[in-house]
Amino acid sequence: MLTGQKARELLQFSKCIQMETVRTIASIGVGHVGGALSIADVLAVLYGNQMRYRPECPDWDGRDWLVVSKGHAGPAVYAALALKGFFPMELLQTLNRLGTRLPSHCDHRLTPGIDITTGSLGQGASAAAGAALALQMDGKENRVFLILGDGELDEGQVWEMALFAAHWKLSNLIAFVDNNHLQIDGTTEEVCALGDITEKFRSFGWYAQSVDGHDVQAIDRAVDAAKAQAGRPSVIVLDTVKGHGWSAVAGKVGGHSRNISFADLKDALAEMQQALDAIGGETV
Amino acid sequence: MKVMKRFIDEQKDMRASYCEAMLELAERCPEVVALDADLAAAMGMKPFAERFPQRMIDCGIQEANMVGVACGMSAAGKIPFAHTFAPFLTRRACDQVFMSGAYARMNVKLVGSDPGITAQLNGGTHMPFEDMGIMRGIPEMTVVEPTDSVMLKALIPQLAEQYGMAYMRLVRKAVKRVYEEGTAFTIGKAVRVCEGYDVTVIASGFCVSEAAKAAGLLAKEGLSVRVLDMFTWKPLDEKAILEAARETGAIVTAENHNVLSGLGTAVASVLARKYPAPVEMVGVQDRFGEVGTLAELAEHFGLTAQHIAAAARRAVARKIGKEA
Numbered sequence: 163m164l165t166g167q168k169a170r171e172l173l174q175f176s177k178c179i180q181m182e183t184v185r186t187i188a189s190i191g192v193g194h195v196g197g198a199l200s201i202a203d204v205l206a207v208l209y210g211n212q213m214r215y216r217p218e219c220p221d222w223d224g225r226d227w228l229v230v231s232k233g234h235a236g237p238a239v240y241a242a243l244a245l246k247g248f249f250p251m252e253l254l255q256t257l258n259r260l261g262t263r264l265p266s267h268c269d270h271r272l273t274p275g276i277d278i279t280t281g282s283l284g285q286g287a288s289a290a291a292g293a294a295l296a297l298q299m300d301g302k303e304n305r306v307f308l309i310l311g312d313g314e315l316d317e318g319q320v321w322e323m324a325l326f327a328a329h330w331k332l333s334n335l336i337a338f339v340d341n342n343h344l345q346i347d348g349t350t351e352e353v354c355a356l357g358d359i360t361e362k363f364r365s366f367g368w369y370a371q372s373v374d375g376h377d378v379q380a381i382d383r384a385v386d387a388a389k390a391q392a393g394r395p396s397v398i399v400l401d402t403v404k405g406h407g408w409s410a411v412a413g414k415v416g417g418h419s420r421n422i423s424f425a426d427l428k429d430a431l432a433e434m435q436q437a438l439d440a441i442g443g444e445t446v
Numbered sequence: 447m448k449v450m451k452r453f454i455d456e457q458k459d460m461r462a463s464y465c466e467a468m469l470e471l472a473e474r475c476p477e478v479v480a481l482d483a484d485l486a487a488a489m490g491m492k493p494f495a496e497r498f499p500q501r502m503i504d505c506g507i508q509e510a511n512m513v514g515v516a517c518g519m520s521a522a523g524k525i526p527f528a529h530t531f532a533p534f535l536t537r538r539a540c541d542q543v544f545m546s547g548a549y550a551r552m553n554v555k556l557v558g559s560d561p562g563i564t565a566q567l568n569g570g571t572h573m574p575f576e577d578m579g580i581m582r583g584i585p586e587m588t589v590v591e592p593t594d595s596v597m598l599k600a601l602i603p604q605l606a607e608q609y610g611m612a613y614m615r616l617v618r619k620a621v622k623r624v625y626e627e628g629t630a631f632t633i634g635k636a637v638r639v640c641e642g643y644d645v646t647v648i649a650s651g652f653c654v655s656e657a658a659k660a661a662g663l664l665a666k667e668g669l670s671v672r673v674l675d676m677f678t679w680k681p682l683d684e685k686a687i688l689e690a691a692r693e694t695g696a697i698v699t700a701e702n703h704n705v706l707s708g709l710g711t712a713v714a715s716v717l718a719r720k721y722p723a724p725v726e727m728v729g730v731q732d733r734f735g736e737v738g739t740l741a742e743l744a745e746h747f748g749l750t751a752q753h754i755a756a757a758a759r760r761a762v763a764r765k766i767g768k769e770a
Contacts, residue, residue: 229518269550270521270550270551271550271551277521278518278521278550279545279546279549279550281545282541282542282545282546284510285514285541285542285545285546287514288510288511288512288513288514288515288517288518288542288546289514289515289517289518289521289546289550290518291511291514291515291518292514292515292516292517292518292519292520292521292522292526293518293519293521293522294518295503295515295518295519296479296518296519296521296522296523296524297522299479299500299501299524300522318510319510319511319514319542322505322508322510322511323511323514323515325506325508326505326506326508326511326515329506330503
């Protein structure tokens with residue numbers, strides 16, 4: 163259970179992730195802003211409270227892994243990593259410039275703190291399960307966290323992995339679904355309806371929870387409950403809004419990848435700053 | 447001499463040799479794990495599963511997930527050998543091999559069985575004439591086809607020791623034995639199976655023994671034929687190819703694969719860039735597979751010693767400016 167102060171800290175961290183995310187994307191003028199903003203809160207809970215890691219030693223043996231299978235959310239992850247000191251903040255401004263260490267999609271080879279290369283949807287799921295299996299096989303206590311998109315669940319590979327992880331009892335695997343209800347061509351309901359995601363995973367043998375994906379207290383509690391599971395993998399379905407935190411984009415089709423002009427940036431930052439100020443408590 | 451004087455039919459299936467090599471490797475290398483997609487038994491991996499039950503991951507019929515899991519295990523320090531039928535490994539899981547594996551610079555050894563016409567009665571759906579080409583088109587991928595059990599046993603530890611992605615296509619059943627026990631092989635270095643000066647046959651897989659047979663047929667006609675075993679398709683032994691072109695002046699390629707994306711095109715590309723010489727290509731001429739026995743299919747697709755000999759005659763004729 164988070165203290166009030168800790169919860170405020172996580173909210174502030176989440177807001178900072180969002181602000182750095184839009185700044186980062188604005189630096190090149192275009193990018194996957196919607197699905198990056200929608201995972202800021204879960205990233206804040208993971209990097210702010212739940213994951214073990216050492217920014218000065220990204221490949222530390224004892225770390226928990228994070229696989230962002232919806233690899234296009236890279237900018238939000240980079241913002242979180244920079245804010246936690248994995249690399250200098252200035253690096254964020256190199257997003258998608260030729261030769262950068264911060265490409266559109268997460269790349270283990272290029273970015274300190276990225277555990278698995280992702281980008282082709284569905285593939286991070288299997289890689290996360292493989293890493294979890296290898297760690298479990300070696301009797302290690304590291305956990306593997308996995309962030310899937312809801313649209314990504316259209317990929318059959320996710321469900322292959324869902325069977326596999328339950329079969330191998332990968333209790334060190336904790337997945338999230340960023341259920342922001344939108345994919346590129348429309349709502350998930352319109353494009354290829356997903357049905358009850360939580361129930362689907364449950365029927366695959368997973369410990370499945372569903373929470374408000376913008377409530378850091380609820381996410382944190384769900385992760386605690388997932389960590390307490392033995393003998394089965396966990397999934398936490400996060401009910402989120404694509405583009406959360408920036409009303410010009412939030413919940414709108416077309417916010418998957420879009421241009422961000424200087425005026426857009428000013429608008430987004432003003433709104434986020436206001437939200438940050440409203441959190442109250444000491445600033446971190 | 448490392449090449450057998452007379453090639454013999456091996457008594458043991460290649461899969462049995464594969465399992466033995468994997469057991470030997472796993473004993474001394476704790477990072478090695480084996481993955482399969484419901485074909486572990488068909489691959490003869492039962493002894494491995496019995497000896498290392500924790501290290502045999504049968505994923506069920508999920509090629510894409512298997513490759514992804516192997517890549518994740520690699521990221522966590524394992525050295526996975528992942529097997530299934532070649533078409534499903536290279537066609538179905540191509541994007542997983544590419545992104546989760548090669549692009550991510552993982553260390554996974556992919557083993558695709560029943561290459562080309564060796565799929566026999568499983569027919570066209572299971573008969574990959576494109577697996578090596580698909581894999582060869584992926585940057586930094588090592589691509590090999592062991593000729594017999596001696597070579598197979600030599601390649602497995604080399605693949606494990608060399609960090610990076612690799613694809614090996616592998617016949618499961620017994621093949622012709624070409625090499626003496628204990629012969630050493632180096633990935634990327636072709637083996638000169640027959641010496642000769644009029645024409646060179648650059649062959650792979652069962653076409654190596656067919657090429658040697660063709661060399662015997664042509665010797666009776668007074669043609670001296672060099673046979674190169676090009677078991678590594680990538681990195682290709684350009685030096686051996688160029689030497690052959692310079693010293694014999696005509697080239698035949700012979701493969702159990704579509705020549706369009708196969709050894710023929712690969713060799714021709716080296717020659718076109720560096721030392722143009724006539725090339726004749728024995729192999730599958732951009733066709734789909736069919737059901738049949740190995741002998742029937744070899745005849746049907748033109749992959750026998752006679753076909754290689756005919757191609758060699760054509761190549762030699764072109765050398766002196768005459769179409770055969």
